[in-house]
Amino acid sequence: MEVKDLLDEALNSVQEIVEPEWKALALSKIAQVLAKIDKAKAVSLLDEAFRYLRQVKDQSWQLSVLLTIVSVVTEVDIEQALQIISNLPSETTQVFSLSDAAEKLSHKDKETALKLLKRAEQIANAIEDEDSRMEALGAVAEAFAFLEPEQALKILRRIKGSANKVATMANIASALCNFDRQTAKNLCEDAKSIVKQIGDREEKAMALDELIEVVSKLDVQQAISLTDMLPFLERKAVALSTIAQSLAQSDKGKAKELLNFAAQIAQKVHDRDRQASAWRSICVAMAFLDSEQALKWAKEIRDRDWRNWTLGDIAAVVANSSVDEALKIAYQIDDVEERSSSIADIAIVLARSDFERALSIAIKIPDPFYKVQALTELALISR
Numbered sequence: 001m002e003v004k005d006l007l008d009e010a011l012n013s014v015q016e017i018v019e020p021e022w023k024a025l026a027l028s029k030i031a032q033v034l035a036k037i038d039k040a041k042a043v044s045l046l047d048e049a050f051r052y053l054r055q056v057k058d059q060s061w062q063l064s065v066l067l068t069i070v071s072v073v074t075e076v077d078i079e080q081a082l083q084i085i086s087n088l089p090s091e092t093t094q095v096f097s098l099s100d101a102a103e104k105l106s107h108k109d110k111e112t113a114l115k116l117l118k119r120a121e122q123i124a125n126a127i128e129d130e131d132s133r134m135e136a137l138g139a140v141a142e143a144f145a146f147l148e149p150e151q152a153l154k155i156l157r158r159i160k161g162s163a164n165k166v167a168t169m170a171n172i173a174s175a176l177c178n179f180d181r182q183t184a185k186n187l188c189e190d191a192k193s194i195v196k197q198i199g200d201r202e203e204k205a206m207a208l209d210e211l212i213e214v215v216s217k218l219d220v221q222q223a224i225s226l227t228d229m230l231p232f233l234e235r236k237a238v239a240l241s242t243i244a245q246s247l248a249q250s251d252k253g254k255a256k257e258l259l260n261f262a263a264q265i266a267q268k269v270h271d272r273d274r275q276a277s278a279w280r281s282i283c284v285a286m287a288f289l290d291s292e293q294a295l296k297w298a299k300e301i302r303d304r305d306w307r308n309w310t311l312g313d314i315a316a317v318v319a320n321s322s323v324d325e326a327l328k329i330a331y332q333i334d335d336v337e338e339r340s341s342s343i344a345d346i347a348i349v350l351a352r353s354d355f356e357r358a359l360s361i362a363i364k365i366p367d368p369f370y371k372v373q374a375l376t377e378l379a380l381i382s383r
Contacts, residue, residue: 003033003037003379006375006376007375017369020052021056021062023049025069026372026373027049029072029373031049031076032072032075032376039077042076043080046069046072046073046080053069066088070085070097070101074100074104078105085098091126091136095124095127095136096136099117099120099139099140100143101116117144120139124137124140134164137158141153141156141168142168145171145175149176149180152175153172162195163203169191173185173187173218177217181218184214188214201232205235208229209238209239212227212242216242217246224240224243232274233266233268236265237269237282238262240259240262243258244286245285245288252289256286259282259289265278266279273303279310280301280310283298287318294314304334308334311333315342327361339366340369340371344362344370344374347359347362347374347377348381351377351381351382363375
């Protein structure tokens, strides 16, 4: 199939989607790919997506879908995106959208990206509520890290509130990891000092979650030591699995050791949802090392939804080494939507080595939204 044929097939599948929010998201996915070959038609599809979006009754869900679509519009028609962003219901949301748009444009249009960030910074500075202002400035600083690291650090110095500051430092450090490791390490060290001063357990845990993920890319031993500061067992298990995943290629033995330790910790968690969340992270990390062990642990998760999500994640990892094994795992998922999502992920991975088989798998995906998702990704790969 040509790109146009794939997108036509995806458009046919949109007709099968019942919920307006999912129709809107599906149309935006098609428009994102179509913009590269027929911008006018892509814009028309986005207009249609907005018509469906207006039918969504839940305001918070409507806003979430809107922001996703705006992200697509940024790549198709930046002027239209700016008009939509200017009409968003809160200044904080405007800042987040502008910052996200700037990150997307940072590699292909640095000048426009910087203009967007300067506008975002102006809006952030004008926000009256201090907590919201700090949160917005954090988003701007993180986006600047991809374009002008010095400006990112300058904004960082203005951010108050320990949790906000640590999160911003971690995200800037993450952006700098590949080209300025020393500055990234210094930021993480400063963030560690701030974390020690946070009294609220939930705030401390959230700050450490982000910090550990970045430090695991820079200094594994330091990352492991940070997990001892986590006040909740399930968060420690998740953090250890994050570190293990970073080690999966370089030190499989150490990675397995950390995951077995994380599994012991997870077994001590009493809350079933929190325990299941920890098991999900552990299983996904183990899938990179030992898929059989990952599946064994996943099948012990009692909650049906968490078990399905975990099986889908494992299948996505296994697909990189064996599509047949990944499909076997996906077909163990007993929810149609989750199974469809997993099969879509597998088809996308396979498309890079066996496009025809990937297409035959994608065409048979039962849930129309995930069928659209797979077909649009295949269209991108086939270009």
